[in-house]
Amino acid sequence: MSLAPPSAALLARLADRLGPAGFTQDPAALAPWLTDWRRRMTGAAAALVAPATLDEAAFVVAAAAEARVALVPQGGNSSMVGGATPPADGPGALLVSLRRMQRIRAVSPEDNAITAEAGVVLADLHEAAAAHGRRFPLSLAAKGNATVGGLISTNAGGTQVLRFGPMRALVLGLEGVFGNGLRLEQLTPLRKDNRGYDLKQLLIGAEGTLGLVTAATLRLVPAFRARAVAWIGLDDAGAALTLLRRLEDRLGEAVESFELIPEEGLALVLRHIPGTQAPLAGAHRWHVLIEAVGDAAVAPALEAALAAEAERGGLADAVLAQNERQAEALWRLRESLSEAEARDGLAAKHDIAVPVAAMPGFIETASAAVAARFAGARPIAFGHLGDGNVHFNVRAPRDADDRAWFAREAAAVSRFVHGLVLDAGGTLSAEHGIGRFKRDDFAALGEPDRLAGLRAVKQLFDPAGILNPGALLPLAEPAPAP
Numbered sequence: 001m002s003l004a005p006p007s008a009a010l011l012a013r014l015a016d017r018l019g020p021a022g023f024t025q026d027p028a029a030l031a032p033w034l035t036d037w038r039r040r041m042t043g044a045a046a047a048l049v050a051p052a053t054l055d056e057a058a059f060v061v062a063a064a065a066e067a068r069v070a071l072v073p074q075g076g077n078s079s080m081v082g083g084a085t086p087p088a089d090g091p092g093a094l095l096v097s098l099r100r101m102q103r104i105r106a107v108s109p110e111d112n113a114i115t116a117e118a119g120v121v122l123a124d125l126h127e128a129a130a131a132h133g134r135r136f137p138l139s140l141a142a143k144g145n146a147t148v149g150g151l152i153s154t155n156a157g158g159t160q161v162l163r164f165g166p167m168r169a170l171v172l173g174l175e176g177v178f179g180n181g182l183r184l185e186q187l188t189p190l191r192k193d194n195r196g197y198d199l200k201q202l203l204i205g206a207e208g209t210l211g212l213v214t215a216a217t218l219r220l221v222p223a224f225r226a227r228a229v230a231w232i233g234l235d236d237a238g239a240a241l242t243l244l245r246r247l248e249d250r251l252g253e254a255v256e257s258f259e260l261i262p263e264e265g266l267a268l269v270l271r272h273i274p275g276t277q278a279p280l281a282g283a284h285r286w287h288v289l290i291e292a293v294g295d296a297a298v299a300p301a302l303e304a305a306l307a308a309e310a311e312r313g314g315l316a317d318a319v320l321a322q323n324e325r326q327a328e329a330l331w332r333l334r335e336s337l338s339e340a341e342a343r344d345g346l347a348a349k350h351d352i353a354v355p356v357a358a359m360p361g362f363i364e365t366a367s368a369a370v371a372a373r374f375a376g377a378r379p380i381a382f383g384h385l386g387d388g389n390v391h392f393n394v395r396a397p398r399d400a401d402d403r404a405w406f407a408r409e410a411a412a413v414s415r416f417v418h419g420l421v422l423d424a425g426g427t428l429s430a431e432h433g434i435g436r437f438k439r440d441d442f443a444a445l446g447e448p449d450r451l452a453g454l455r456a457v458k459q460l461f462d463p464a465g466i467l468n469p470g471a472l473l474p475l476a477e478p479a480p481a482p
Contacts, residue, residue, distance in 0.1 A: 002068075002091070003068050003069065003070050003090070003091050003465065003466065003469065004067065004068050004069060004091055004092075005046065005069070005091045005092030006046045006047065006064075006067065006069045006092055006094060007067065010063060010064075010067045010069060011025070011046065011047055013063055014047070014049055014060065014063060014094075017056065017059055018049055018050065018051065018052075018056060018060075021050070021052070021100065022049060022050045022051060022052060022056065022100065023047060023048070023049055023050070024047065024048050025046065025047045025048075029048065030045055030047075030048050030095065032077075033048065033074060033077055033095060033097065034085065034086065034095070035085065036077070036079060036082045036084070036085040037077060037078050037079055037080060037142075038080060038082075038349075040082065040437070041082045041085050041088075041436065041437075042085070042088060043072075043085045043086035043087050043088045043093075044086060044087075044088050044090075044092070044093075045072070045086045045092075045093050045094060045095040046092045046093065046094060047094055047095070048094075048095045048096075048097055049094050049095070049096055049097070050096075050097040050098070050099065050100045051096070051098070051100070051101070051212075051214075052100045052101060053101075053214075054175055054176075054177065054183065054185070054214045054215070057176070057177050057212045057214050058177045058181070058183060060094075060096060060212075061177050061178075061179060061181065061211070061212060061466075061467075062181055064094060064464075064466050065179060065180075065181070065464040065466055068464055068466065069092070069093070069094060069466060070086070070090060070091070070092070070093040070094065070466050070467075070468075070469050071093065071094050071096050071212075071466050071467055071468070072084065072085070072086040072093050072094070072095050072096060072208070072468050072471075073096045073098065073149070073153070073208035073212055073213075073467070073468060074095060074096065074097055074098070074150075074208075075098055075099070075118065075119065075146065075147035075148075075149045075150025075151075075153070076099075076121065076142070076145040076146045076147045076150055077145070078142045078145045078146045078150065079150070079154070079432070079433070079435055080349070080351065080432040080435075081351075081429070081432050081433050081434060081435025081436065081437045081438055082435045082436035082437045082471075083154065083207045083208070083433050083434070083435030083436060083468070083471045083472070084150070084208070084435075085436070087436075087469075087470055090469070090470070096212065097119075098117075098118040098119045098147065098149045098212070098213070098214065099119040099147065100119060101117035101118050101119040101120075101149075101214060101215065102117060102119045102120055102121075102124075103116070103117045103120070104116050104117075104120060104124075104125075104128045105117065105187075105215065107128060107129065107131075107132045107134075107220075108189065109132050109133060109134055109220075111189045112134065112219060112220045112221060112222075113172055113189035113217050113218065113219060113220055114128060114129055114134075114136065114217070114218050114220055115173075115187055115189075115215060115216070115217045115218075116128070116148050116215065116216060116218065117148065117214065117215045118147060118148050118149030118152075118176075118212075118213050118214050118215060118216070119147050119148070119149065120147060120148045121143075121144065121145065121146065121147055122136075122138075122139070122140070122142075122143040122144075122146045122147070122148070122151065123143045123144050125148060125218075126139070126143070129220050129223075130223060132220075133222070133223050134220040134221065134222060134223055135220065135221055135222075135223050135224070136170075136218060136219075136220055137160050137163070137164040137170070137219075137220075137221050137256075138151070138156065138157075138158045138160055138161075138164065138166075138167065138170060139158050139159055139160060140156065140157075140158035140159065141335040141338065148213075148215075148216055148218070149212075149213040149214070149216075151167050152167050152171060152174070152203065152204050152213050152216055153203070153204075153205070153206060153207055153208050153213060153433075154167075154205065154207060154431070154432060154433040155167050155168050155204050155205035155431070155433070156431055157384070157387065157389060157430065157431035158431070159256075159257045159259065159291075159334075159384060160256050160257055161384060161386070161387045161389070161431075162255065162256060162257060162258055162384065162386030162387055163253055163255070163256045164219075164221070164256075166431065167204060167205075168201065168204050168205065169219075170218050170219045171200060171204055171216055171217070171218060171219075172188075172189045172190065172191070172216075172217045172218060172219055173186045173187040173188050173189055173190070173200065173216065173217035174186055174187070174200035174203060174204075174213065174215075174216050174217070175187050175213075175214050175215040175216065176203055176211050176212050176213040176214050176215075177211050177212050177214070178202075178203075178210055178211035178461045178462065179210060179211055179461055179462030179463070179464065179466060179467045180460070180461055180462065180463055182211075182461070184199055184200060184203070184211075186199070186200055187215060187216070187217045188217070189217045202457065202461065205433070206472070207433045207434065207435065207468060207471050207472045208467060208468040208471065209458060209462065209467050209468045209471055209472050209473065210457070210458065210461045210462055210467060211461065211462070211467065212467075224293035224294060224295075224298075225294070225295050225296065226293070226294060226295055226296050226298050226299060227291055227292065227293045227294075227298065227327065228290075228291070228292045228293075228298045228299035228301075228302040228303070228320065228321070229289070229290065229291050229320075229321040229326075229327035229330050229331065230289075230290045230302060230306060230318055230319065230320045230321065230330075231279040231280065231287060231288070231289055231290075231318065231319050231330050231333075232287065232288040232289075232290065232306070232315050232317070232318045233280045233282065233284030233286075233287055233315065233316045233317040233318065234284060234285070234286040234287070234288060234315055234316055235284065235285055235286070235316055236285060236286060236360070237260065237286050237359075237360035237361075237363055237364065238360040238361070239286075239314060239315070240258075240260050240286060240288050240360065240385055241356070241357070241359070241360050241385060242314060243288065243309060243314055243315060244258050244385060244386060246305070246309060246314065247290070247292075247302075247305055247309075250301070250305045250308075251292055251298075251301055251302065251305060254292040254293060254294045254298055254301070254302075255290065255291075255292050255386075256291050256292065256293055257289065257290065257291040257384075257386075258288065258289075258290055258384070258385050258386045259288065259289040259290075259334050259382070259383070259384060259385070260286065260287075260288055260359075260382060260383060260384075260385040261286070261287040261288070261289065261333075261334060261337065261382045262285070262286055262287070262380060262381060262382060263283060263284060263285050263286065263287065264378075264380055265337050265340075265341075265380055265382050266278070266287055266333065268337070268340040268341055268344050268380075269333050269336045269337060269340040271340070271344070272339070272340040272343040272344060273332075273336045273339065273340050276329075276332065276333060276336065277329075279319050279329075279330060279333065280317045280318075280319060281317070282316075282317060284316055284317065288385070289330060289331070289333070289334050290302070291327075291331075299320065302320065303320050306318050306320070337382055337391075338391075341380070341393060341395075344395070345395060345396060345402035346395075346396065346402045346403060346405075346406040346410075347380075347393040347394060347395045347396075347406075348393065348394045348406065348409075348410040348413040348414050348417075349391070349393045350390075350391070350392040350393065350394075350414060350417050350418070350421075350428070351389070351391060351429060351430050351431060351432040352389075352390050352391075352392055352417070352418070352421045352426055352427065352428055352429070352430055353387070353388045353389045353390065353421075353426050353427050353430035353431075354388050354390065354421060354424045354425065354426035355388055355424075355425055355426070356385070356386065356387065356388040358388070358424055358425070358426075359383075359385060359388050359390060360385075362390070362420075362421075362424050362426070363381045363390060363392070366379070366381075366392065366417065366420045366421075366424075367379040367381060369416075369420060370394055370413065370416065370417060370420075373416055374394070374409060374412075374413055374416075375397065376396075376397025376398065376400065377394050377395070377396070377397060377409075377413065378394065378395040378396070378397065378398065379392065379393070379394050379395075380393050380394075380395065381393070387430075388426070388430075389430040389431060390430070392417060392421075394413050394417070396409075414438075414441060415441055415444075415445075418438075418441045418445055419445060422445055428441060428442065428445065429442075433472070434471070434472045435471055435472070436470055436471055439470070439471070439472060439473065439474045440474055442472075442474070443473075443474040451473075454472070454473060455473060458473060
């Protein structure tokens with residue numbers, strides 16, 4: 001049975017249960033949430049529903065399943081792959097916002113755990129942990145918008161995966177409701193729980209296609225007393241991986257972030273982001289941003305390690321931040337890359353990953369292959385070297401109409417790049433998910449058994465097929481251009 005538009009009776013039931021704070025059909029209230037983060041897709045929804053409790057979320061899911069009406073869950077609307085935007089041409093969807101669920105329910109320094117509702121913004125989560133002398137070890141540029149529920153649903157990564165892993169490694173407990181009505185109420189911060197299948201993992205990285213996440217218990221770590229931030233200039237990407245392994249040998253787990261940035265990427269930031277300046281005097285093909293944390297000895301230890309590498313010829317130039325202001329200025333260069341690239345023009349964007357050892361070589365060979373296949377195209381690659389995550393973006397030829405080029409070539413570019421990634425043993429989605437923008441490539445290039453397994457799980461936990469239809473798993477209609 002196909003999905004149906006919401007009836008007047010269903011809308012009235014939802015409005016009655018959720019009240020004016022949890023239900024609206026006002027076009028002005030809906031409009032900001034119907035266009036995706038990258039402004040590549042604008043959808044339509046019959047109403048916005050915003051449950052404030054697990055009971056209300058379960059009511060929404062049950063009512064929609066009975067009426068066979070699509071639900072599109074949304075957190076901070078910061079999806080990079082159109083995963084939280086309802087389709088424009090469907091039978092009519094309900095946009096489910098979790099932003100009303102904004103409570104920090106508990107913080108336990110003894111358990112090194114925090115329990116937060118799905119609508120809590122990442123920056124606020126950081127502040128709540130810091131107030132108890134702890135920190136949540138995941139950060140990303142969209143921390144002012146991204147929510148706990150969205151981070152969980154996309155298995156977000158960020159800049160500290162090198163040491164702590166993605167969201168999947170940071171979720172201790174989860175609360176939510178599956179599409180089949182099954183409630184998950186497992187917020188206890190257990191480190192060991194060997195009772196069969198780990199059901200919470202099904203909702204992590206599911207992109208809202210199996211159920212709604214309403215709250216989570218997340219792992220905290222002790223706050224560090226000091227951090228050391230350095231910017232390094234290198235002649236080739238391979239030297240960066242060698243440098244990472246040598247620093248790990250000397251500093252161990254103190255190294256938490258290791259970001260690889262090309263000269264062209266830094267140039268874009270300096271050109272488009274006011275108040276930025278080059279950290280090094282000379283030009284270098286590649287740059288690395290390093291953060292190490294620990295006690296007061298961490299900065300001298302990193303400085304000594306970099307000095308030793310300079311003597312060995314392992315780096316061309318380096319600067320160590322002398323205070324927090326300088327450290328934040330260095331981080332701003334990295335975190336402004338996407339904004340600078342967007343200001344420069346449209347690009348076909350790819351959030352990919354390959355084995356860490358293959359990442360430097362892949363960047364070089366894939367960039368050359370794309371430039372040869374698409375005349376004049378300008379690849380730019382940056383990312384998290386420690387976990388193999390590459391943001392591999394392809395811009396239009398210089399002096400070309402970037403919008404016309406994007407409309408004509410972007411889909412073919414993405415299919416070509418994704419093919420190169422899979423040939424290298426990698427994945428076409430490292431930390432942003434599949435969403436709607438990547439679903440056709442995922443279907444065409446993915447392993448048939450993996451797709452069959454995902455469909456089987458979907459059928460079991462969302463038998464009515466109401467949850468985020470068209471995201472992750474392909475439907476018959478074509479996906480938007482990447």
